[in-house]
Amino acid sequence: MTSTTVATPAARLGETDLQSSARRAHSRRTAWVWVGRVAVAVIVVGGWQWFTTAGWVDKFFYGQPSGIWDSLVHLFTVGTAFGTIWENLGVTVEEAFFGFLLGTVAGVIIGILFGSNKYLATVFGPYIKVLNSIPRIVLGSIFIVAFGLGVFPKVLLAAVLVFFVVFFNAFQGVREVDQNLVANVRVLGASTLQVARHVTIPSAMTWIIASLHTAFGFAIIGALVAEVLGAQHGIGLIISQAQGSFDPNTVFACMVITAVVTLGAEYLITLLEKAVLKWRPPNRSEAQAI
């Protein structure tokens, strides 16, 4: 009565055997996946270390895993010429975060607005395409000339990169709304705002959330590039200094630090996704993992 799933009676012969063998097959599969993953890491990092130690690849240009580790230790213990690594990381994360926030909010609002208003979409459509096709990263130079070496131009560049990713997804999400649902609530007397609140926005949310994964990566890129172009603090500044002093290990060390931050942000976005989209049916890969 309270269960919707069809439960076959457990009386069938050999059912427990079947279950335990399926469970064993599953854990075997998981174990092999991990073996494969570790092997890939060992081959890539170990190979790099081996090739540079043997001198087949010049570690002066391409760095070396052990050197990268030393740089990381140095960055976290001694710090940099511009303060501790935490201060610099904090600045970069702050820029990326606010850029992400600004770009997402603007992308969602304008995406939903254009998606639901054909006139606006038609008028602005070609301009959006032009803006999307120019190399926006170059805008960083303009922002730094206009707003100086502070945090704001970095936030702005990150926001510009994030905006287009989120905008196109929000726009498409609104276009994909089930028209039956719209007709249904309109007949029930929904106003335009109510249609947006109950149908358009929740429906576009799937698309918007999906875009946030890519968007945070873009926010970090925007912040780093703007710092490379000109800054007083930040991971991008450390990178550009390391480049100037022919120190590939520190560049790689900064890449590792940024990757960890991005993975952390990715994890938070996945949590958000799970909370907001909890209504979605489990996807096939989850269902298979019985």
Next chain:
Amino acid sequence: MSDQTRRPHPPGITPDDAARIDIIGLTKRFLTPKGEVFTAINDVTLTVEPGQFCAIVGPTGCGKSTTLAQVSGLEHPSAGSVSVGGQIVDGITDGVSYMFQADSLFPWKTVLGNVMIGPVLLGTAKAEATTLAMDWLRRVGLSGFEDRYPHQLSGGMRKRVAMAAALINRPRILLMDEPFGALDVQTKAIMQTELLQLWEELRPSVLFITHDLDEAVALSDRVVIMTTSPGTVKNVFDIDLPRPRGDVQQIRHEERFLELQGQIWESLRDEVTRAYAQTAGVAA
């Protein structure tokens, strides 16, 4: 006459009169993407008495759904008019609910949230809307399922949710566009019986589109046959099977049912054949 079984209502303006649908000379033309004018329905005239259950049957693509869209006010007629309760439809008609073949439930709302949407849109307080929705879930036999999401329900249960959501505002008019078209035969029969029970309680006027002639005869007071495109009314049959009809499965074996079904099929068959010839001609 089908009116024999209905409660007599006093003369003059009664609340029931608000549920009368008069369609007069209704024509709807569309511009196709190629720029040609396509006439979906042409000069449709029909009346649904207050509280009557009227089925529209016709070949595929004859403009049945177009007719419903004009009654709801979602579209505007090219010529002719639709009046509901004596008022010409211009904009969304109040007191109308729609049920489509697709579930048209909100996948992101729980069962309770889906049923509540009607009162919520009308501005009912949340607590009151919840109580009302719980009561409707009980009526359609879904108590205990209020926290589920639509994808966790079977097809029949989703239809029950849609039915509760369509009826919770006590609409004067219920527009149903092949609501049970996608269900399996057994579930369909159960849903038909449940629909009739709920309809007996609330007595909205119903316009019910279907391809299934048995369904039309078993449920309706009046069956309207439409011609092939451009659709227009070909015949109207009054169904004098007594009400309440009870189990829809049983009624199919009654002699009068078979007699009416035979007559209506005679009328429909020519149209279906013609529609088939048209589409076959296009394909050739």
